[in-house]
Amino acid sequence: MTEDQITADPRRHLGDAMSRVARQLQEEHGDVEATLQAIAAAAVATVPHAQECSVSYVIGHAKVEPRASTGELPRHLDRLQQELEQGPCLDAIWEDAVVRVDDIGSDERWPTFGARAAEHGIHSMLCFQLFVAGDQLGAMNLYARQPHAFDGESEEIGQMFASHAAVALAGAEHEEHLRAGLNSRDLIGQAKGILMERFRLTADQAFGVLSRVSQEKNRKLVDVARELTDSGALPTRGVRRG
Template sequence: MGRIARTLQQEHGDVEATLSSITAAAVATVPGTDMASVSLVIHRHVHPHAATSQLARDIDALQSEFDQGPCLDALREEMTVRVPDLGAETRWPRFATEAHRRGAGSMLSFQLFTEGDNLGALNLYAELPGSFDAESESVGQIFASHAAIALSAARQESNLRSAMDRRDMIGQAKGILMERHRLTAPQAFELMVRASSHTNRKLFDIADELTSTGAMPTD
């Protein structure tokens, strides 16, 4: 687990790469796992990510389509959900029937994080029924804890990089205005703020267009 934790921390702010590392490591680590994916719920919409197979991707889509399934329960109820046999499952009849028909035998889902309306779950799939046992659940819970930490760190670093990029872009735009109109830094910034208010656009968008075209947006 220590080696896995270090591996998951190596992507340095690349959220999608971190998600791919999580699902690949889950398949290699949690007993019984054949496939894996991560589901992110953003403002009540489920977005599948980093599925290790087309079948895992399809089953994720089924849960979104039917609005039921172990992943959604893990997300909404903040718990671990184990499905021993999808062919005999009665908690989510529409989802279980279709998932079994497509070739999934059993499932195991863990909540990864809760951040306001944003939720995340790790989904593990097996082709055969009875593939997940108490050991799978125990190992999976520890793995999910490490994965949640790695994903949180990647998202924070990504947000920090984005903020720095935006700050640099605004600084470049200020420099253009200062040189072109012989303005001070506060005056150049105020000019962009007024353009943002006048055009009802974000300050970063004003700066991006100015640095890209050399012209201050007027509408």
């Protein structure tokens, strides 16, 4: 195979692009917001003809929450779909895994949203379901200013990209949850140490104090521990031995 044939092979181009994207997303080291922003930026650089991108979460099949975007326009259009309760992003999440729009202004599926989007200079959209986790769903939305901007290659590469992005995002969220759990255990351990030293309590007794205050104040145990470590005082009038 010649060098020109290798360069022209779309599968090789896609493989190279996804390898670059995977490395870029892995560099975010469990930062969910940074991963989301990297997904939006990388999607525009990877999917043919994409000019803008947003990543939205839909919570409880009702609220559309823009989480990352390449600019204010896609963020605004995501919010507009929530306001109007119609649009290709919502359909990609609830009905079809992929929704392609060739001319949003004349598309009869979402007449109100389509007219508003066209007024803002957007004429083509390509939306992919990104993940489904309980009642929380996600979508990656690509935008272009020209009608009929996206083609079969855009759709194929976009689907591949969305699959890789979903895996990277799940990994970042898992790492963030692990980190939060470790931080919580550290805070609780520090708070127990303060109580043990100040009131001559055992570890079990100190934990009992934190648990009791958490129940009485209807606050999370880690929040009680954080207040104690930050201020040196529990959110209660006194300490009783467990």
